[in-house]
Amino acid sequence: MHIRNAKPEDLMNMQHCNLLCLPENYQMKYYFYHGLSWPQLSYVAEDEQNRIVGYVLAKMEEDSDTTHGHITSLAVKRTNRRLGLAQKLMNQASKAMIECFNARYVSLHVRKSNRAALHLYQNTLEFEISEIEPKYYADGEDAYAMKRDLVEFARIHNIKPSDPTFFDKKPDKKNVQSNASQATISPSPTSAS
Template sequence: MNIRNARPEDLMNMQHCNLLCLPENYQMKYYFYHGLSWPQLSYIAEDENGKIVGYVLAKMEEDPDDVPHGHITSLAVKRSHRRLGLAQKLMDQASRAMIENFNAKYVSLHVRKSNRAALHLYSNTLNFQISEVEPKYYADGEDAYAMKRDLTQMADELRRHLELKDKGRHVVLGSIENKADSKEKGRALSGSLRCLRGPRGEGDPGVLGAF
């Protein structure tokens, strides 16, 4: 299984996956809106044959009165590929991308009150908290839980990882520079020894004289 950033050519297959998996469906222009406006944020899961078996469609909310935050518009995994951890991986990838590209502080979503499996994933695995109930949010009149996930801890972990990676890069560079210095010193010493030998004449064995 492979998780990667969604590309424009994936959008039609993402819509097909959505139609197979979810009652909440979107017109194609909605996928293009996400893919072209926030190309860094949506991800797909593909099998060994390159077929899309899951996706997350994500965006940034444009609210000037709030801190930067993202929103999960849609998440789906085909029934044949569930219970493999793909939904969690897709959500984590999208959340990391929100932090890295837009400095997002939290991510939000809506979920049907009756969707127990999704509620378990969001609450118990991904640490989303219910912020409010939105009555009759869905077209069929069902209420939705509005949920939020604080991204502070993930942002701190990403920052520490980058700091360690940067330190490791400096250590490697320092080691390379030290080796280069050693080689340069070796060449300088060799040059000094050749100067001490003087020019070779006939029968000169080319060794240093006695000191």
């Protein structure tokens, strides 16, 4: 397996992978928007025959006081899961967010019923739930909004941001949450139909 930066000619295969793997699907123009606006941030996983078996579609958020990235979509084909590809894709996108844009954190949304993704995000990638967004998805299911601290990720993985003061900056108060106010996952019935 090989992880590399996504190219414009990969976008159709990324969309195909999305259609096979996820209930949330995007029009091709959305892939082009990401690829043209933030070409450094999206990655693909290829098998030995150079077929795309997974991808991460990422962008920078432009409407915030704190520079941060956002994972729009992450997918790995079922036959290629449990190989660490999702973790590698996410880490590569996170690294690029730091090196290219000095992102201080990365955010994403995940269905409350998607236990496998929650396990990956919380236990492997160290995302934390920042809030619950009611009826976020088209079918009415709630989403967990999650964040990953990229300052600590950069320190641990010895990633060099382009801004030399990156590690000296203090986070905005609005992005710091006390443990008491963080949302927690409680057992609940699986997704609504």
